[in-house]
Amino acid sequence: MEYRKKSVVIEATQWFKNGDHPKDDVMRPFEDTGKVPTEPREGAIVRYYRRPEHKYSGDTVCRHCGKILHLHGWIDTLKGGHNVCPGDWIITGVEGEHYPCKPSIFKKTYEAVV
Numbered sequence: 001m002e003y004r005k006k007s008v009v010i011e012a013t014q015w016f017k018n019g020d021h022p023k024d025d026v027m028r029p030f031e032d033t034g035k036v037p038t039e040p041r042e043g044a045i046v047r048y049y050r051r052p053e054h055k056y057s058g059d060t061v062c063r064h065c066g067k068i069l070h071l072h073g074w075i076d077t078l079k080g081g082h083n084v085c086p087g088d089w090i091i092t093g094v095e096g097e098h099y100p101c102k103p104s105i106f107k108k109t110y111e112a113v114v
């Protein structure tokens with residue numbers, strides 16, 4: 001039996017660098033002091049690149065996009081954390097969750113709503 005994906009309108013933002021996601025422009029307080037920082041902080045949705053389980057440095061080249069990992073972001077999803085390559089789309093799912101999507105997959109799966 002075959003199934004078709006239900007038609008759902010999603011919210012998506014293309015990400016190129018920290019601060020690109022609309023929900024990442026809020027300056028959050030430091031957890032320990034409660035003071036609001038004056039310098040840029042990592043976002044609430046896409047955070048700075050991190051891979052605690054690996055020993056990769058920020059100068060390591062990404063096997064997906066060829067850019068150094070220091071230029072990448074990190075996003076916590078319902079299925080664990082994922083790298084965000086520059087150019088990936090950040091999709092807000094039907095439950096309000098966020099996850100990255102490669103541009104080639106996004107183009108095949110979604111079209112703009114007018």
